[in-house]
Amino acid sequence: MPRDSKEEDLISMVYKLVLESGDGGILQSELWKKLSLTSRDGSRIATRLEKRKLIKRDKVLEDGRWTYRLKPLVVPLSIESIADAPCITCPLYYKCYEDGAVSPRTCTKIEGWVVTEYQRATSVSTVSAGEINEAG
Ligand code: SF4
16 A cells, blocks of 8 residues: 555544544544554644644643643534545645635545435435436
């Protein structure tokens, strides 16, 4: 698996676990343990999610030591759907805005994700024109 793809998978996994922790959040040390991450790698990923305003890091005193509790900034209706959203790991995230050169309006990645999520939510399967003609 290419390095970037592995990093994107880790970012999604960290974000998903923070979302699942709810409003109370999760200690970063617990999270690194669950994912077998070094504190250096874990902190780098947490910083990326924080910069994207997806999580916040609250400094807390735990067993006499300062550490961080990671909390979701926005809790979506469905954790499964948002954790797979392409924007979470997109390298163009900072350049992407409504009328920008990169935009959610023209992005094929977000379009594909929305269609898949819609189909999953409604359990609607795509029917080809041939199948409609055969049925009709
Ligand atoms: S809309 Fe597309 S280009 Fe923009 S941040 Fe999301 S995945 Fe990246």
